Amino acid sequence: xxxxxxxxxxxxxxxxxxxxxxxxxxxxxxxxxxxxxxxxxxxxxxxxxxxxxxxxxxxxxxxxxxxxxxxxxxxxxxxxxxxxxxxxxxxxxxxxxxxxxxxxxxxxxxxxx
Amino acid sequence: xxxxxxxxxxxxxxxxxxxxxxxxxxxxxxxxxxxxxxxxxxxxxxxxxxxxxxxxxxxxxxxxxxxxxxxxxxxxxxxxxxxxxxxxxxxxxxxxxxxxxxxxxxxxxxxxx
Amino acid sequence: xxxxxxxxxxxxxxxxxxxxxxxxxxxxxxxxxxxxxxxxxxxxxxxxxxxxxxxxxxxxxxxxxxxxxxxxxxxxxxxxxxxxxxxxxxxxxxxxxxxxxxxxxxxxxxxxx
Amino acid sequence: xxxxxxxxxxxxxxxxxxxxxxxxxxxxxxxxxxxxxxxxxxxxxxxxxxxxxxxxxxxxxxxxxxxxxxxxxxxxxxxxxxxxxxxxxxxxxxxxxxxxxxxxxxxxxxxxx
Numbered sequence: 001x002x003x004x005x006x007x008x009x010x011x012x013x014x015x016x017x018x019x020x021x022x023x024x025x026x027x028x029x030x031x032x033x034x035x036x037x038x039x040x041x042x043x044x045x046x047x048x049x050x051x052x053x054x055x056x057x058x059x060x061x062x063x064x065x066x067x068x069x070x071x072x073x074x075x076x077x078x079x080x081x082x083x084x085x086x087x088x089x090x091x092x093x094x095x096x097x098x099x100x101x102x103x104x105x106x107x108x109x110x111x112x113x
Numbered sequence: 114x115x116x117x118x119x120x121x122x123x124x125x126x127x128x129x130x131x132x133x134x135x136x137x138x139x140x141x142x143x144x145x146x147x148x149x150x151x152x153x154x155x156x157x158x159x160x161x162x163x164x165x166x167x168x169x170x171x172x173x174x175x176x177x178x179x180x181x182x183x184x185x186x187x188x189x190x191x192x193x194x195x196x197x198x199x200x201x202x203x204x205x206x207x208x209x210x211x212x213x214x215x216x217x218x219x220x221x222x223x224x225x226x
Numbered sequence: 227x228x229x230x231x232x233x234x235x236x237x238x239x240x241x242x243x244x245x246x247x248x249x250x251x252x253x254x255x256x257x258x259x260x261x262x263x264x265x266x267x268x269x270x271x272x273x274x275x276x277x278x279x280x281x282x283x284x285x286x287x288x289x290x291x292x293x294x295x296x297x298x299x300x301x302x303x304x305x306x307x308x309x310x311x312x313x314x315x316x317x318x319x320x321x322x323x324x325x326x327x328x329x330x331x332x333x334x335x336x337x338x339x
Numbered sequence: 340x341x342x343x344x345x346x347x348x349x350x351x352x353x354x355x356x357x358x359x360x361x362x363x364x365x366x367x368x369x370x371x372x373x374x375x376x377x378x379x380x381x382x383x384x385x386x387x388x389x390x391x392x393x394x395x396x397x398x399x400x401x402x403x404x405x406x407x408x409x410x411x412x413x414x415x416x417x418x419x420x421x422x423x424x425x426x427x428x429x430x431x432x433x434x435x436x437x438x439x440x441x442x443x444x445x446x447x448x449x450x451x452x
Contacts, residue, residue: 018131018171025175028274032267041258048254048274049404051175055168056395058131062138062164065388067417074413078406141387145380154371161367161387162291169282178275180304187300191293244357244397251401277401281394284357288364288390 010061013072013111017058020079020104024051027086027097034091043085043094050082050101057108069112076108123174126185126224130171133192133217137164140199140210147204156198156207163195163214170221186225192218236287239298239337243284246305246330250277253312253323260317269311269320276308276327283334299338305331349400352411352450356397359418359443363390366425366436373430382424382433389421389440396447412451418444 028047031040057075061068083101086094141160144153170188173181196214199207254273257266283301287294309327312320367386370379396414400407422440425433 014135018135022127022131022171022175025172026177029176029271032263032270035264037258037263037267038261041263044258044270045255045402045404048402049399049406051172052395052398053406053410055172056391058135059138059164059168059391060388062135063142063384063387064139065384066420067388067392067413070413070416071392074406074409077409081405142384145376145383148377150371150376150380151374154376157371157383158289158291158368161289162286162293165282165285166293166297169278172278173275176271176274178271179307180275180279180300183300183303184279187293187296190296194292240361244361248353248397248401251398252403255402277398281398284361285364285390285394288361289368290365 010064010068010111013107014058014061016100016104016107017054017061017075020100021051021054021058023093023097023100024048024054024082027093030091030093031089040089040094043082043089043097046078046082046085047097050078053078054104061111072108073112076105076112079105079108123177123181123224126220127171127174129213129217129220130167130174130188133213134164134167134171136206136210136213137161137167137195140206143204143206144202153202153207156195156202156210159191159195159198160210163191166191167217174224182225185221189218189221189225192221236290236294236337239333240284240287242326242330242333243280243287243301246326247277247280247284249319249323249326250274250280250308253319256317256319257315266315266320269308269315269323272304272308272311273323276304279304280330287337295338298334302331302334302338305334349403349407349450352446353397353400355439355443355446356393356400356414359439360390360393360397362432362436362439363387363393363421366432369430369432370428379428379433382421382428382436385417385421385424386436389417392417393443400450408451411447415444415447415451418447 024047028044031044053075057071060071079101083098086098137160141157166188170184173184192214196211199211250273257270279301283297286297305327309324312324363386392414396410418440422437425437
């Protein structure tokens with residue numbers, strides 16, 4: 001996203017949070033479409049949490065909330081847990097999700113400092 | 114956003130919905146920071162609705178929901194109303210918001226067909 | 227919920243939307259905890275959509291949005307689809323979810339008129 | 340809400356989070372309808388944050404998320420800030436909002452322990 005109309009100081013972190021949210025939503029659906037989603041139940045659960053907190057973190061930053069740092073701190077924790085879980089599974093959607101979750105966790109941690 | 118890990122057929126519409134959501138959040142906050150937010154009360158209210166429905170439309174598309182077309186149809190309506198309202202006000206954040214809302218409405222209408 | 231501090235004309239519909247959202251969230255998790263979630267993949271997907279749209283419908287009504295009727299109309303459609311899908315499965319969480327989805331659909335349809 | 344179909348161990352905290360979210364949405368709209376919303380700009384901003392985090396906390400609990408305690412801890416902080424801000428203003432919607440925010444903060448803090 002190339003917008004400079006929103007809050008610029010947060011833009012990099014907003015962008016990765018919104019990308020992470022999409023990839024988590026897609027990963028959850030893709031896990032459910034796999035032959036055996038039972039083994040990925042933990043991944044699907046964390047994908048839901050991670051997508052939701054990433055979206056809310058982005059919204060808080062976009063609106064310049066006074067709790068932007070706090071929600072980024074929580075978002076980083078959820079991203080790390082989701083990334084660790086996704087990394088256990090071979091499908092490409094899980095690997096991609098693990099990668100973006102880990103990068104989002106780093107960005108959110110930096111924002112939370 | 115350059116991701117191809119999420120749902121590609123929806124990507125253009127997802128991107129503009131997420132950009133519109135951010136710009137609406139920022140416009141609402143910026144209106145509240147103006148000397149006289151009272152005259153922009155309708156703009157602030159629609160910004161909230163528009164940001165929320167844009168985010169949910171993006172999430173539905175990213176997860177390949179069977180209701181993606183229906184939520185894009187509603188999203189287009191809200192974007193149009195928000196764009197019309199924002200266009201009435203001189204600040205740049207309102208002008209930017211009107212522009213992105215109108216473009217998002219077009220994209221969502223195309224998606225809903 | 228006994229509140230009369232929020233928007234009273236919408237209260238009955240808000241209440242059932244928020245109850246439906248909870249029950250859908252719980253049903254999705256419970257489906258993932260079943261021995262074979264694969265057969266319930268459609269139910270889990272619709273639970274996510276239904277929970278999210280119910281929450282947003284409740285928020286729109288609570289804030290007296292001018293799009294309350296439109297979102298209730300879409301919410302009714304998603305509730306019906308989710309209720310039909312959940313009704314196919316024997317676990318109690320699915321039966322409960324089908325019941326509340328069907329009741330929420332009726333309430334949202336009435337609101338949308 | 341009388342449901343026992345959702346997650347019972349969290350039910351009291353879910354109920355107050357969802358009530359708080361509604362009251363915050365209503366307070367924000369009501370502030371915008373006041374003759375001078377400028378003086379309540381901080382209240383409107385915190386109402387938005389508080390409504391959103393309360394809803395997400397309720398969803399995390401309803402789905403039995405492993406991050407339920409963490410989000411309740413953050414929710415308590417936002418509720419406290421919102422309650423403190425709302426308490427400064429005379430309208431009944433602000434007083435009601437301050438009251439429910441404070442009660443929600445207590446419940447969320449207990450949940451987070």
